Amino acid sequence: MTTSDNTQKNFSYDIASEIRDLKAKKKATILAHYYEEGDIQDIADFVGDSYFLAKKGQEVQSDLILLAGVVFMAESVKILNPTKKVLVPDLDAGCSLVNSSPYEKYLKWRQQNPDGIAVTYINSSAEVKAISDVIITSSNAERIINSIPKDRKILFGPDQHLGRWLMKKLSRKFELWNGSCEVHVLFNAKRLNDLIQEHPDAVVIAHPECEELVLQYASVIGSTSRLLEEVEKNPAKKFIVATETGIFHQMQKLRPDVQLIQAPVEDKSCACNNCPYMKLNSLQKIKQALLTEKPEITLNEALRVKAQISLDRMMDITTGKSVSWPSQFEM
Ligand code: 13P
Ligand code: SF4
Numbered sequence: 001m002t003t004s005d006n007t008q009k010n011f012s013y014d015i016a017s018e019i020r021d022l023k024a025k026k027k028a029t030i031l032a033h034y035y036e037e038g039d040i041q042d043i044a045d046f047v048g049d050s051y052f053l054a055k056k057g058q059e060v061q062s063d064l065i066l067l068a069g070v071v072f073m074a075e076s077v078k079i080l081n082p083t084k085k086v087l088v089p090d091l092d093a094g095c096s097l098v099n100s101s102p103y104e105k106y107l108k109w110r111q112q113n114p115d116g117i118a119v120t121y122i123n124s125s126a127e128v129k130a131i132s133d134v135i136i137t138s139s140n141a142e143r144i145i146n147s148i149p150k151d152r153k154i155l156f157g158p159d160q161h162l163g164r165w166l167m168k169k170l171s172r173k174f175e176l177w178n179g180s181c182e183v184h185v186l187f188n189a190k191r192l193n194d195l196i197q198e199h200p201d202a203v204v205i206a207h208p209e210c211e212e213l214v215l216q217y218a219s220v221i222g223s224t225s226r227l228l229e230e231v232e233k234n235p236a237k238k239f240i241v242a243t244e245t246g247i248f249h250q251m252q253k254l255r256p257d258v259q260l261i262q263a264p265v266e267d268k269s270c271a272c273n274n275c276p277y278m279k280l281n282s283l284q285k286i287k288q289a290l291l292t293e294k295p296e297i298t299l300n301e302a303l304r305v306k307a308q309i310s311l312d313r314m315m316d317i318t319t320g321k322s323v324s325w326p327s328q329f330e331m
Pocket of ligand 2: 070
């Protein structure tokens with residue numbers, strides 16, 4: 001190990017212990033998504049997929065919660081647990097799905113289809129959640145859609161690829177919004193096929209935000225937690241993984257014996273399997289956020305109350321409760 005490696009290691013060790021001390025002093029809870037860097041996942045109290053983070057965020061007792069992920073995840077926690085102070089390391093940590101579903105356009109779509117049930121991916125703004133009927137994540141979408149009466153029209157957004165995959169899987173037709181994840185659409189089907197020929201013993205696993213052409217090669221398609229579970233339980237020794245690379249950290253922790261191969265993107269020189277929004281976070285920014293208790297997620301209370309209706313429906317269905325569906329969209 002070189003001197004600079006040592007300095008780097010000591011630095012991250014020191015900052016990690018500073019964060020742990022600060023967390024204890026402030027009685028804060030840190031929640032982190034699987035797409036964060038490994039050093040961030042390692043200082044978190046809970047690491048998980050977007051459903052798990054929303055659920056944990058709803059249950060957390062401490063008054064201060066730091067969400068190391070993207071802003072829509074922190075907003076979901078604030079909507080569900082409004083008396084807590086919810087921090088994010090960087091308010092610019094957005095999401096291309098949020099950007100592709102601006103409120104005014106989404107509202108127009110809803111108004112044009114007043115009889116439809118708006119099933120909205122959690123990767124959306126609080127404003128869009130407030131005009132939706134139910135929120136889904138990739139881990140509970142099938143269960144939630146199956147609970148909607150078959151004769152009801154479904155408006156699904158903002159991720160068209162997740163929507164298309166669900167339509168096929170559930171043999172049901174939706175009106176689709178045309179948003180997409182800028183990271184997952186970069187995986188390249190032709191190069192993936194070539195990689196599979198080179199590694200015929202590898203199991204291909206993919207997140208449903210990938211395009212249909214890529215998904216056709218995957219034997220397991222699911223949320224980040226589902227993909228992690230597959231690596232943990234499948235006795236195979238090699239996996240080709242079509243999702244963001246942050247999750248490799250937990251995969252490798254659970255299965256140090258397996259080889260994980262990143263699914264390829266078209267541009268061979270690009271580290272495009274990283275979400276630029278998730279990767280805006282760092283230990284330094286987390287420390288600063290805990291010290292200053294900023295940046296904080298704040299939401300207009302009337303908006304929050306409206307957005308909670310669709311998130312509560314998600315929680316109720318996912319935890320086995322029955323729900324009622326509105327007959328018409330009303331503003
Ligand atoms: P998960 O709910 O599977 O963690 O997905 C979140 C996400 O942003 C995927 O890009
Ligand atoms: Fe959004 Fe894609 Fe990043 Fe997930 S990976 S947060 S969907 S941009």
